Amino acid sequence: MTQNPSGSLRAVVLGGGLAGTLAAAALAPYVAEVLVIERDSALPETATPRPRLPQAAHAHMLWSGGADAIEELLPGTTATWLEAGAHRIPIPNGMVSYSAAGWFRRWTETHYLIGASRDLIDWGVRTGLKAHPNVRVRAGVKIGGLVGDGSRVTGVRVLDEGREESVVDADLVVDATGRDSKAPEWLAEIGGPVVAETVVDAGVRYASRRYRAPEGAESNWPVIHIQADPREGRPGQVVSIISIEDGQWHVSLSGTRGGEPSADEQLFEEFARGVRHPLAADFLARAEPIGEVVVFGRTANRQRQFEKAAMPEGFVVLGDAATSLNPVYGHGMSAAALGALALRDTAAKIPVTAPKFAARAQKAIARPAAAAWLLAVGQDRFYPGAVGKAPNLADKLAARYVQRLNRAAIGNFLVVRALTDVMTMKKPAAILGSPDVLVAAARGLRRPLLDGPPLTEREQSVLDREPLRAEVNKTS
Structure with missing residues (x-):
């Protein structure tokens, strides 16, 4: 050394x-x-x-690859975060995620993320540097x-x-x-x-707000993540709910060019209900907003x-x-x-x-x-109005392969593990081309698609409560 x-x-x-x-x-x-x-x-x-x-006002996901790197650079930082109220959220079992291919199953834990505000994450790192x-x-x-x-x-x-x-x-x-x-x-x-x-540049605009989590949902709560589908040929709209410190949920909406969320508080939950599935909006109707809507567009x-x-x-x-x-x-x-x-x-x-x-x-x-x-x-190259180099044949083929992997991941743990390795930045993207992953992608689904979000009884019990506000534009 x-x-x-x-x-x-x-x-x-x-x-x-x-x-x-x-x-x-x-x-x-x-x-x-x-x-x-x-x-x-x-x-x-x-x-x-x-x-x-300014981006600190929006929900952040510190994946295990990054959290482990920070812990190696500044030992004890993870404990500092957790003692201050951050959450260690297991992945994929701690995530209810609706992908372009459907609902992911909540397999056994392979990775994790840190649920905390950006302010708390930065403070923990600054604290560690004092050593x-x-x-x-x-x-x-x-x-x-x-x-x-x-x-x-x-x-x-x-x-x-x-x-x-x-x-x-x-x-x-x-x-x-x-x-x-x-x-x-x-x-x-x-x-x-x-x-x-x-x-x-897909022209993404963010709108974020904090909510007080419903009683019983302050901790050990999954990330709720409704993804966009670039293949739909319309603006990509996303909503995420992440548990952070002080019994709060940090909620972020995002939309690409032509489908951006508004800063209007009255339209926040309406946007959440208009994405590809209304699950996040259903949860928000049972939580109390405790801050203003903050937008960010860079x-x-x-x-x-x-x-x-x-x-x-x-x-x-x-x-x-x-x-x-x-x-x-x-x-x-x-x-x-x-x-x-x-x-x-x-x-x-x-x-x-x-x-x-x-x-x-x-x-x-x-x-x-x-x-x-x-x-x-x-992903971003495929949204309408994206600025920058248009996707070439290689980009399109790669995107089709990833789409096939996402579909196979609905019912194949090996594929889930590989995709999560890459998403959490624990391993390079090259592993998605390994022989076992290629074979799994070729075989496709090993289990049927889920017909709805994979919620636990505890999570469903929150939805069974009366909403605190009218559930705007709710479809039957």
Whole structure:
């Protein structure tokens, strides 16, 4: 293990969000100092919102692949979340999911996800970072650009709250500033490369609201997830209910271009009832809304291929700054966590100042992000009005194969296990082409389709109660 070889190395991480915090944790054992530069005037000491994280108001799914990566980087974080009220939800038995092929069976647990607000997840990660005494945060600072040239980055220009500019020297700079990253412009200013960029935008808009869970449904409650079907030739509309802390449900609606949800509170549950199945709306009619509807529309998939550019030494890009994803698939946090783990593993093998360290780290970071990218754009390209490269023959064949897998998964545990491995980012998508999965896909359904949602007696008992509000547009 390469651990602080000279005792004087400094890494500077741009951005104090989830990706930046995990990058700091990844590098802390291998440098003398990690300095996190954050634009906000301060990072919260509690699980409260950050002003520059509008997507935090929407439901988040931290899949087991990402949660396990965070636990490896910051041991004890999972316990911190759970002690603060988060839920460990088993998958697939803890999910009632209506796919394009029908209702998934609730097989025995193979994976899990963390049910919690984004504020709580970020707070738990920040709490874990305190175990590294060589990490410090400098808040209220704006990044002015990179220092160096096309061959090596040696630091960053910063502006404090008084607008005074100074230079922070660094042996390694990690950009984790999110979707608003100016890395391409910064590189251009110092003679760096042009970075190829691909955008696929289905025009997704989110509307989210919190509810107080009905009595008896505050914990050990499944995720309710009604998916869209890209084959229908109409806007894709989705609804998800996820249990979070404080006995609450976090509910998110989403719709692609032409089928977006509204910010109108009166239309929230009407939208939920208009998706492919009204189950989620039936549950919401028996829960109490406790917050306003919040909307968010910056959901385009954007991939910047830094790993394929002739990047200067001493500069790495991580998280949404490199690959930002449509949040409906819940892979952004997990991709960032796995990218940070790849950064740590690279630093464990060679010093951060070694030739080609940045290139090796960037390629390793790109692998999990590329897998999440394929999962997202493989769906989003097919919705009406999607902006970006149209699906080619290979895309269409791949989509048909995934559709066949989803149908086989209704009645085949082997296929469910493989799809869940990929969805939770525990294994690469290549496993879907393994011989046993190919054979299972060819055989198709091994059990009949379910004729309705697979609810337990306890879950059905909630639906048996009188609704608190009229169930708008309910069909008999």
